[in-house]
Amino acid sequence: MTFQPVKFYQTGTFTVGNRLLPAETRSVQANMRRTNSLNSGHRACQGCGEALGARYAIDAAMHATENRLIAANATGCLEVFSTPYPETSWQIPWIHSLFGNAAAVATGIAAALKVKGRSDVRVIAQGGDGGTTDIGFACLSGMFERNDDVLYICYDNEAYMNTGVQRSSATPPAARTATTTLGNSFNQGKNLPWIAMAHGIPYVATATIAELRDLEAKVERAMHVRGARYLHIFVSCPLGWGHPADQSIRIARLAKETGLFPVFEAEHGEVTSVSKIRKKLPVTDYLKPQRRFAHLFSPEVRTDLIARIQEGADRNVRKFGLIEN
Amino acid sequence: MLKQIEGSRAVAEAVALCRPEVICAYPISPQTHIVEALGEIVSSGRLAPCEFVNVESEFAAMSVAIGASAAGARAYTATASQGLLYMAEALFNASGLGLPIVMTVANRAIGAPINIWNDHTDTMSQRDCGWIQLFAENNQEALDLHVIAFRLAEELSLPVMVCMDGFILTHAYERVDVPDQAQVDAYLPPFNPRQILDPAEPVSIGAMVGPEAFMEVRYLAHAKQSQALSLIPRWAGAFRQAFGREAGGLARSYRTEEAETIVVALGSVLGTLKDTVDELRESGGRIGVLGVSCFRPWPFAAVREALAGAQRVVVVEKGMAVGVGGIVSNNVRTAISTRPIPVYDVVAGLGGRPITKASLAAVLQRAMTDDLELTTFLDLDRALVEKVLRKEREVRRSGPIAEQVLKLKG
Ligand SMILES: Cc1ncc(C[n+]2csc(CCOP(=O)(O)OP(=O)(O)O)c2C)c(N)n1
Ligand code: SF4
Ligand SMILES: [Mg+2]
Numbered sequence: 165m166t167f168q169p170v171k172f173y174q175t176g177t178f179t180v181g182n183r184l185l186p187a188e189t190r191s192v193q194a195n196m197r198r199t200n201s202l203n204s205g206h207r208a209c210q211g212c213g214e215a216l217g218a219r220y221a222i223d224a225a226m227h228a229t230e231n232r233l234i235a236a237n238a239t240g241c242l243e244v245f246s247t248p249y250p251e252t253s254w255q256i257p258w259i260h261s262l263f264g265n266a267a268a269v270a271t272g273i274a275a276a277l278k279v280k281g282r283s284d285v286r287v288i289a290q291g292g293d294g295g296t297t298d299i300g301f302a303c304l305s306g307m308f309e310r311n312d313d314v315l316y317i318c319y320d321n322e323a324y325m326n327t328g329v330q331r332s333s334a335t336p337p338a339a340r341t342a343t344t345t346l347g348n349s350f351n352q353g354k355n356l357p358w359i360a361m362a363h364g365i366p367y368v369a370t371a372t373i374a375e376l377r378d379l380e381a382k383v384e385r386a387m388h389v390r391g392a393r394y395l396h397i398f399v400s401c402p403l404g405w406g407h408p409a410d411q412s413i414r415i416a417r418l419a420k421e422t423g424l425f426p427v428f429e430a431e432h433g434e435v436t437s438v439s440k441i442r443k444k445l446p447v448t449d450y451l452k453p454q455r456r457f458a459h460l461f462s463p464e465v466r467t468d469l470i471a472r473i474q475e476g477a478d479r480n481v482r483k484f485g486l487i488e489n
Numbered sequence: 490m491l492k493q494i495e496g497s498r499a500v501a502e503a504v505a506l507c508r509p510e511v512i513c514a515y516p517i518s519p520q521t522h523i524v525e526a527l528g529e530i531v532s533s534g535r536l537a538p539c540e541f542v543n544v545e546s547e548f549a550a551m552s553v554a555i556g557a558s559a560a561g562a563r564a565y566t567a568t569a570s571q572g573l574l575y576m577a578e579a580l581f582n583a584s585g586l587g588l589p590i591v592m593t594v595a596n597r598a599i600g601a602p603i604n605i606w607n608d609h610t611d612t613m614s615q616r617d618c619g620w621i622q623l624f625a626e627n628n629q630e631a632l633d634l635h636v637i638a639f640r641l642a643e644e645l646s647l648p649v650m651v652c653m654d655g656f657i658l659t660h661a662y663e664r665v666d667v668p669d670q671a672q673v674d675a676y677l678p679p680f681n682p683r684q685i686l687d688p689a690e691p692v693s694i695g696a697m698v699g700p701e702a703f704m705e706v707r708y709l710a711h712a713k714q715s716q717a718l719s720l721i722p723r724w725a726g727a728f729r730q731a732f733g734r735e736a737g738g739l740a741r742s743y744r745t746e747e748a749e750t751i752v753v754a755l756g757s758v759l760g761t762l763k764d765t766v767d768e769l770r771e772s773g774g775r776i777g778v779l780g781v782s783c784f785r786p787w788p789f790a791a792v793r794e795a796l797a798g799a800q801r802v803v804v805v806e807k808g809m810a811v812g813v814g815g816i817v818s819n820n821v822r823t824a825i826s827t828r829p830i831p832v833y834d835v836v837a838g839l840g841g842r843p844i845t846k847a848s849l850a851a852v853l854q855r856a857m858t859d860d861l862e863l864t865t866f867l868d869l870d871r872a873l874v875e876k877v878l879r880k881e882r883e884v885r886r887s888g889p890i891a892e893q894v895l896k897l898k899g
Contacts, residue, residue, distance in 0.1 A: 261555050273560040276558075
């Protein structure tokens with residue numbers, strides 16, 4: 165009998181609850197009994213990729229740990245929109261301390277759980293790209309180096325959104341923010357997943373909100389590993405990037421399909437799997453729908469800058485082998 | 490048990506007896522020997538279970554302590570000087586979240602110019618961060634205050650700083666009475682947190698609070714810390730009963746009977762001051778000492794009462810608010826604001842400058858005849874600073890201040 169494997173993209177979407185799959189392999193989000201760890205009613209913007217990413221990730225982590233989870237949150241959009249006093253969207257034990265210390269707070273929680281013999285309870289730290297790649301970098305690196313039993317999740321929306329869209333070290337070249345009004349310069353960048361890998365920690369992965377099942381699988385895998393783990397999730401931000409709220413998932417998918425955001429996994433510093441690009445698209449497909457890149461297309465088309473961005477994407481494709489042979 | 494040990498070791502022994510469950514360590518002089526000793530105690534297995542976390546900064550040290558405390562563990566760390574400032578943001582956070590962390594601060598100057606020696610600039614700079622601040626007079630008290638600090642912190646759900654003079658106490662070998670485990674266990678029950686991160690009962694800690702409730706939250710911080718003013722004497726009393734010696738309390742008077750002049754101070758300088766006052770008493774001076782052990786919360790009533798009979802007050806302090814003068818003296822003034830008596834401020838011992846009996850006696854004698862400026866700098870080389878100031882007036886590019894001072898000093 166010939167066997168035809170079902171590819172997810174045959175459904176036309178990558179969304180929740182693939183009906184072609186057996187029940188036990190369906191996504192956590194497809195399950196009515198998911199924990200809704202980040203409950204509805206919070207104050208994120210419409211189409212917020214960070215809200216979506218956090219819900220996916222934390223529900224998956226809850227599933228993986230049988231609901232024994234504690235989270236430490238850095239200051240940022242996720243913290244502010246989820247806990248306006250006296251309300252909270254969090255259905256899990258959750259603490260917000262400061263902007264730059266989420267990783268260290270999580271280390272403290274993990275240490276407390278260890279002395280108390282509660283190694284069944286797992287710890288997550290989470291923050292935005294600013295709280296991760298900039299101000300929280302030292303604490304994060306310390307947590308990695310000690311190999312503390314913490315999963316750190318970075319929700320990367322490529323700028324300081326909560327304070328009104330300022331540039332962070334994760335802001336891509338040419339992107340316009342409130343502090344790079346002519347477009348961000350072409351710097352060296354700061355590739356946090358790569359830096360995490362340089363620490364040799366047991367597990368590093370990247371994901372986007374466009375591929376729910378992939379994201380969930382990575383969270384699941386991360387929760388079955390002990391020690392320091394890092395998950396970098398690409399989350400679109402309609403407000404900061406200037407795209408319609410209903411385009412968040414499409415934009416995230418384009419980031420991957422252009423090669424601008426490589427989706428991969430690594431163990432102990434070695435890349436172990438790569439999500440291939442199905443059909444490589446030019447970076448302009450990704451850039452055009454976002455107002456933060458509008459100056460690349462009008463009043464004149466900046467072919468020079470676009471070419472440099474394309475070069476970056478092509479380099480990723482080569483470096484990670486993103487295209488199926 | 491009586492032991493002849495270094496102050497840092499004495500503190501480490503006391504902390505270990507308090508059974509902390511998470512200890513965060515980061516080196517900075519003159520605190521380093523404390524965490525080194527604790528590390529040794531933990532790795533020997535004598536203190537267990539305990540997680541000893543070597544962190545990458547003081548900011549992380551306090552943050553790890555915050556996480557540990559919020560998850561229900563008894564948490565401890567130690568620091569000094571630049572390290573205390575480096576954790577400043579987390580200090581306010583720990584108190585704001587109501588986490589009963591105990592921390593030793595081995596008091597040291599703040600740079601620039603960098604200076605590793607003792608004064609109180611570090612903890613004075615953090616006096617309003619919401620932590621209780623207790624000052625030790627000698628090594629025995631430094632040891633004892635830690636036992637009291639954990640009791641107090643956990644009772645109020647507020648963090649406590651035990652301040653001890655760097656080098657002068659931390660590095661001095663003195664005889665101390667180290668209590669036994671049973672005594673400490675009887676005084677300090679296991680940590681029973683008011684809030685805890687627990688999957689069985691999820692709570693959100695550290696939510697955002699807007700104008701509609703922030704005043705109330707801050708008022709509660711004030712009201713809560715003020716409760717320490719009644720709890721501290723109670724725990725000091727209980728300590729005396731259990732251990733048979735004095736430690737802590739709000740403030741302690743020495744030879745203040747019929748004293749016209751009372752000298753107020755904090756920390757180890759009290760020893761020198763008491764000796765000086767003994768000599769002045771011998772020559773007929775009506776002078777006494779008030780040692781303040783609890784600087785935050787500020788014990789208004791205890792200070793007012795202790796100074797009730799004085800005609801003048803001299804505050805000898807190892808810190809200064811630049812552009813203002815004394816810090817402790819201003820607190821003293823608020824305590825006795827209804828009585829118009831002079832409060833002289835003697836800024837002394839900055840950056841480890843020795844505070845000698847001779848210099849103290851000279852300045853106190855002048856104070857006793859009201860022949861003293863309101864703010865004096867003990868043993869200041871006035872000619873030298875005048876020279877520097879003159880040069881700065883004359884030469885625009887006069888160079889680094891510290892180098893000028895050292896050059897002129899010869
Ligand atoms: C020490 C400190 N510096 C600055 C801020 C101001 N601040 C709060 S949130 C934020 C931006 C957060 O950006 P990011 O971490 O990328 O998260 P996002 O809001 O984009 O999700 C900034 C700058 C702060 N709260 N604390
Ligand atoms: S600004 Fe961006 S990250 Fe923040 S809530 Fe809105 S969409 Fe989400
Ligand atoms: Mg961001």
